[in-house]
Amino acid sequence: MADPDRVPPPRTARRRLARLVAAAATAVTVVCAALSSVPAIARAGSSASYPLPVIERVTSAAGFVHPGLAVSASSLERARTQVKQGAEPWASYYAAMNVTSYASATFSSRNAGPVPGRPANAAFNSQGVQSLFIDDAFRAYTQAIQYVVTGDPAYRENGLRLLRIWSHMDPAKYAYYPDAHIHSGPPLMRMLAAAELLRYTSVNPGSSGYDLRWTADDTANLTANLIVPMTQTFLYRNRNFMNQHSYSLVGAMAGYIFTDNLPRYREAVEWFSVNATNPDDHTNGALTKVMPVIARNDPRNPYGRTFVQLQEMGRDQAHAWDDVTMLTQLARVIDVQGTRLDPVRGTVSTRRDAVSPYVFGDFRLLRGSEPFFAFMTGKDVPWIDTTQRGGVLSQAYRGRLFDPTNELYHVYKELLGPALAALAPRITEVATKQDGGPRFFWGTSAYNYWNSNPDFNPDAWLSFPASAASPPTQQDALVQAETRTVPITAGASVRREDGRGFVRLNARPAGTTIAVRTLLYADRGSYSPVGVLIRTNGTATLQLRKERTLAPYHSLTLPDTHGRWRYITYDMNTSKLRGSAGGDNLAYYTIVGSPGVSVDVDAVNLQAKTQLTPPQFPQGSDVRLLAVAGEPLAAALPATDQEPLAYTAGTTLPAGARVDAGTGTLSWTPTAAQRGEYRTFVVASDPATDAVLRVRLTVSTDRRAAIAAALEGYDAAAEYVSATKAEVERTVADAEAHAGSADSATFAADLAAVQAAVANLEKLTPAMADDGSFDYWGRATSATITPVALGNMLDGDFNTFSGDLRAPAVIDYGAGFRIRADAFGLQARYNFANRSQGANVYGSNDGRTWTLLTSRETTDTSARGFALERIPVRDEAESQSFRFLKLQVDHPGVPTDPAYPGISSFSEFRIYGQRVEMSTALNGSLRIYDGHGGFTNLAEVQFLHVP
Missing domain, CATH: 2.60.120.260 (Galactose-binding domain-like)
Structure with missing residues (x-):
């Protein structure tokens, strides 16, 4: 029966694929002759030149092609030839790689011990050792590439010495540590890619006396002391969460290829494609599960058409990017081996209908990556929460996109030709419109594509097709x-x-x-x-x-x-x-x-x-000027700048008004006929930059009406912070006292004072528009939750949150205020209800003695769409008020990752109640939460007590 989710590839793509399969079928095992026709390439800074190493093609008894990890022998030879000839884009990518510390001919290792060829630390059991491995693996890979390109034996020696250090780790001292299954896989792949290049290339003699041969002992040591224990301890698992699956699989698969482990390799290929033995389709990181087809007739699909989505885009776009890059890396590793897959089951197959990993699932890798690129560039894309728990596309890290090697584009351009632009317009656009090649600007910082960051595939340039175009050059950070x-x-x-x-x-x-x-x-x-x-x-x-x-x-x-x-x-x-x-x-x-x-x-x-030195108006972007008909107005509107400024007025300046070009002062004596509202603007300009101040002009009939206009925004019935309300009353009294006798300048200053007081009014309990709870943004501080995160807890978005908290979160509402609540609203971060489960809210006035406020703990709301829980305050605490509120998980849920226990986080924290001001004196100490479970006395102050 035909798979209803399959979409036939374009006819041209099928023909092209057939030609590729036929060509692969004619490949035979050969050992390449010496490349005597290709001139040698000297190491940078060295006058010596060396014959280029022979790349020895071998097909093992198990059917693996070597060298065949991450890059094929033919791609290596093309890259080397193109670098030698100065052809682009290879020359630019090689040049950028060559200026990094990883390409230095001076030996360096992060884990070299006092005994040559032995590690300083033979135990692989911590993130600290992992960081050493990541760096050394990237350095070893770089050195091996340098040897292939230049033939300089110094690079071969460096690579071998690095490999031999790590091949003498103690297999009995491997122990799982937090995230080991994620971050050890890519460096293992790179370390073994280096080993492949050195194992299957001829030896140029060196002068140091170091043994530059690849030996059987090297293979045995690397296998027994690195590949097998790392795979068994960290990587051999198929139920990792989404992209974590690909991270571990790429390292494990590299080990299987290097050791010719065919049964495990076949299993890994299926784990890449379908991973059918993982029962959770919603978190399965295999290609067709993390990029599922959502059928048009799926009852969950509101779009009326079939589409492919990337599941992890509901979490955040950084993790979704990991899915794209790591699945692309895996597809390349599999494709280099010439492996073909059953088009439905994703198992290794030699049948006529078998397809490459790039074509598998009807171009699933391409079709699942395209919506990611579209969303990242600002387009709307279809997406559903397959769990039906209310998930939506996350805005986190949206737009943070770079692709210095454009691997997907190059691969599918070769496969599909012109059809690619129609199938993947955003991938095509990013690749063809990029403005930075191997050296570019990442934000405001210069960046080199060749680094050990595991989140993208910098070595893809070695596999560029012959048709690859020259990279652009980014001149600045604009x-x-x-x-x-x-x-x-x-x-x-x-x-x-x-x-x-x-x-x-x-x-x-x-x-x-x-x-x-x-x-x-x-x-x-x-x-x-x-x-x-x-x-x-x-x-x-x-x-x-x-x-x-x-x-x-x-x-x-x-x-x-x-x-x-x-x-x-x-x-x-x-x-x-x-x-x-x-x-x-x-x-x-x-x-x-x-x-x-x-x-x-x-x-x-x-x-x-x-x-730049942008002009800045102290008023911000807007100002309201009040005038009285028949009285002169002279409003000084100067901006600040480090350079001389010139001022101009908008074209809507009312008749008779003018703006002084040198000072920015707006002058006007409106007539009785000009009563009403006018909107204009003033522009302050320095040699490069303009700043605009929008001006709203209100002309009143008389001074009493002008005072009323100045009070716009003031609600006499509203409850304000007393000091701000008192300032309004004071300035109004002054203006009214001067209304009958003051000169125009004095009265204009009175009006401005009333306006300033009204602008500074603060409602005692400002309300959130969505649920009427207390809007405490800008009115609270916390040592453990940043100001941005406090805003996240009031934005109604369950993808934004408090940050991952390691201790109870204490929020301080200020020395002059307390909170009296009837209920609290707490909401879990999407997909992490366990991290807010079992939480209570506590109150305190001294930061030491805490009163339980919530009448029950939060629960695991995963099955309820991570809905906000509105929890009443305990009856005995309803009449009490507190300066400090503490969010504390008392009975945590099951940790998301057992290696990271004790993490709590909250998407929303709402307060249903009132903020109150203190009214009677109470001596005490001002104590600020220090973020580590204690409080610090800062000064002796006077507290006010609310009964």
Whole structure:
């Protein structure tokens, strides 16, 4: 019976695949002759040159091809020839690799002991040893590649010495440690890839006397002391959670290939493809399970069409990226061996209908990766929670995407040709529009693709097809709109003019939107400006959003730049943005304006704080000026800057008003006929940057009406923090006292004081719009929960959370306030209900004595869609109020990972009750929670007591 989930590949792809299979069937075992026709390549900084090593092709009795780990012999030879000839992109990738410390001809090992060829630490039982292994494995792989490319025996010696150190670990001293199954697999694959290259290449004699031959003892030691104990202790498991499965499998599979272990290899191939013996399809990390087909007629599918999704995109995009890269690495390892799979069961097969790992599951790797790339570049994609527990696509790390080797693109371009662009438009776009090659900028920092980070596949350049194109060169850290944006609505297009690429957005009242990716901001703990280089032919509004459906977190007025390129800036300071609203790496830029206005976006400057001197208005982006008909108004609106500023006014400045170009002072004497509201703006400009202050002008008939206008936003019936309400009453009294006699300047100052007092009003218990609970963001602090995370606990998103807490979380609501609650709302982080299960809320006024407030503990809400639990306060505590609240897990659930016990986290924490001010004196000590279970006395102060 035909598999209903299978989608036939394009006819051209089937023909191309048939040709590839036929070609593979004609391959025979050969030992390559010496490459005497290829000139030698000298080591950098050395005048010596060496014959290029012969790559000895061997097919073992078990059918494995060697060298055949991560890269084939033919790809190695092509890469070496292309590097020697200076051909791109190989030359650039080799050059970038060659400048890293891993490529140094000077021997280095992180685990070398005093006895040559023996480790300093022979026990593999900690993350500390793992870090040594990761570094040495990458160095060994680099040295082996250098030897193949240059023939320099120094590189061979370095690689062998590293391998021999790690091949003498003590197999009796392997012990599982936290995350060993995740982070030991990729370095084992790289260590064995190095061994493959040195084992199956000819030896160029060295001058040090070191034995450069690969011996039977090397194979035996590496197998007995590294491969077998590491695999059995850390890697041989098929029920790891999602991407963790691929991380362990890539190391285990490398070991099977190196040791010619055919039964285990066959098992591993099925674990890569289907992993049918893992009963949990929702967390299975195999290709077809972590990238399942969601059928059109699936009752859970609301989209009305069949699609492939990447399961882990519901967790966060960093882990989803791991799925893509590690499955791609595994597919390459399998494909290098020429292994073909049963098209349905995913087992090793030699039948005529068997397919490569890249084609298996009807191009499942491609079809499952495409929505990830689409979502990461700002597109909407279909996705469902297959567990039906309320999961949604996570915004975490969205837009944090780079692909310096474009492996998926190169593989499928060879397989599918022009059909790839239609099947995977976003993968194609990222690969063909990338603006950084092997050396690029990651946020504001220069980055080299060749490093030991296991989360991507830097060695893919060794397998580039002959058709690979030259890589681009990124000159600076600017995020170029031409290459790092995609249009989301109509009205946006890429243009080129005088050698400059940019995106033109034609303004519309409904908005024209692009998505900007790879926004890795600098330090956001304080003022953190981001510059956008624009050119306009009229006035428009730029709105910035994290998600298309959310309200903007910034809305900027863009002035008419009259065709000049100018910077405008916005601030990404976390104290100005609630929760993670501005914390992800993708932003939607929407241009709202009149038809006929165009806004050209050239680049986003993440280094604006050091490269620009943006003018700053002390009022922020908006100010309201109050005037009285017939009285002169002179409002000073200067901005601050390190450079001279010039000021201009918007085109909507009312008749008779003017802005001084040198000082920014707005002057106006409105007439009685000009009563009402006016909106305009003032632009402060330095040589590179514009800042816009939106101005709302209100003209009142008389001074009493102006005082009333100044009170806009004040609700006499609302309950405010007493000091802020008292300041309003004081300033109003002053203004009223002067209304009949003061001169215009004095009365204008009175109005400004009333406005400032109203702006500083603070409701005693501001309410959240979604459930009426106390909005404590900006009104509470914690030593264990960051300000951003406190915002996460009020954002209604169960994918954002408090962070992983190792101790109870204490929240301080301030020396002048206490909280009296009727109930608390606690919600688990999506997929981690066990980490908030068994929690209670406690209250305290001194940080030492705690009162249990909640009437019951939280529960495991996994089966209820991780719903928020509203838990009443105990009857005996309802009338009490507290300065400190503590979230504490008293009876934890089963740990997500037994290696990490004691982690707690909360997605939402809501307070249903009131904040109260203290009213009677009580002496005490101000004590601040230190984050380690204790409190620190800071000063003797006077507390006020609420009965």
